Amino acid sequence: MDIFQVLTRGANVKKSNRSGVNADFSKSKTDQNVTFLPGSTRKQDTDQQLTKELDFFRNKRTVLKAEKEHQATEDSLTTSPEKLSNTPVDDRATLRISNAEEAAQLRKSYGGNVTGEDLPLPIGSFEDLVTRFKFDKRLLSNLIDSHFTEPTPIQCEGIPMALQGRDILASAPTGSGKTLSFVLPLLQQAINSRKTEGLKGLIISPTKELANQIYLECVKLSNKIFLDKKRPLAIALLSKSLSAKLKNKIISEKKYDIIISTPLRLIDVVKQEALDLSTVKQLVFDEADKLFDQTFVEQADSILASCRDPQLRKTMVSATMPSGLEEIAQSIMMDPVRIIIGRKEAANSNIEQKLVYCGNEEGKLVAIRQMVQEGAFKPPVIIFLESITRAKALFHELLYDNLNVDVIHAERTQIQRDKIIERFKTGEIWCLICTDVLARGVDFKGVNLVINYDVPRSAQAYVHRIGRTGRGGRSGTAVTFYTKLDDIAVKPIINVMKQSGTEVAEWLDKFSKMTKKEKEALKKGKKSGDRSQISTVPKVVKQKKRQRKEMVEASKKRKRLEE
């Protein structure tokens, strides 16, 4: 039986049922959204799997409903039947938060920690936005059409803060709806300032894939929204072709209300004076800790310097918030609001995290093959490696194993990358091998399993990588392989596991304590030892080679005996 058959068996998906996988994975938007519809079977299943405190997609409903029911029982003992019959039926889609006490209760339900001066109340529902902020009804209708019926905790907090014109530093788990939390206020404020010309909102993302994803979300939510009779709300992804058109004045820069871009492309266009950022009122750094790390910080600074409007409002968002980022935020923001949902530096609690000791590099391949045979390799799967060379090598190895696999890394062209992502989304590819280029932000809805073939370089990288599963309220599994070379690198991972509430064996717990020397080594960037190559020689070739060697040796032996 070849590995493909084993995989099919392991995944419990018959070949004839492949469309079933597609439907569950990503193709069907309806299916994806059904997950969040009240009363759906899958929702009930997931409810059972998630802890009450950190169920980012629906625990408020559960908690508030329980609290309301409790209150109703108490009321029924003390109030008249008339009052009871007039009590509105609890409906999370119209829940309103009207005072500090209710706000505190709501925040407690989702483990929200919000600090800053003069804080606005969170919203209890998207409907709440209409009454409190004159939220555009067309936007609300597009939200409902997209099956976004209830705000997630980061949306409850982030949207009112942004609409009140606050600078925001926000952290919430991977896959918990941060995108909508900054996209909605941007769209609303662009609608509000319809009369002014020029760019109003700017979203910066570290990768093209993520920028494209945010762009598509903006387009979906701004559907059929016109700023006046002729002019639709104009949103653009700063692609190669658009930047060429802007530079050659084929398109007027004034045309766009909101632009989404990676840092370098934006800076290039701005330097050539093809795009003026001085009118920008809202600037969002998605994956802010990445955008302000050593690789990007100069570019982020340059963008900040070009956004010269004194009223500029800034937002920094990420699932991880190292203390360095907080310091940067304090230095560039005015009176910021700090929003933390869940535990800082913890992974999404929907993800089951496992560590697998593989001894050496060969052990990792054995472990993958074992997972396939045991049915633990449930597609769709993403496998992360630390370098392009290693990603390519594993790709060839698994290709030989007949796994339905492809690979994405920085050396592949954008067209290739887009095609592979599309094929992975539609279920044509079941296993995607990649470098950290896909570690952040990318939303593949139904990914069941993430494998860290190589231990990630930091706790943050780990949180983002494994966050490609367990998104939007679904559950997922993350497996991290480690070898004897990773004795230091694996320690921060164990600490994230502990932070996220994963039980770790006592010996691992003890092992994870870092000595001063190790902490320094980690700071200096010494993570793992030199890895040996992933074998790219197919098994049969290896077997034949071994047989030939054995035959040669046997014949030599025979000759020696004859002499």
Ligand SMILES: Nc1ncnc2c1ncn2[C@@H]1O[C@H](COP(=O)(O)OP(=O)(O)OP(=O)(O)O)[C@@H](O)[C@H]1O
């Ligand atoms: N209010 C909502 N109701 C239902 N689904 C939602 C809601 N908000 C967002 N989602 C869905 O949840 C998924 C994850 O959202 P999103 O990509 O914004 O996560 P994120 O927090 O930005 O994650 P990451 O840290 O990995 O970037 C998406 O598929 C999105 O469509």
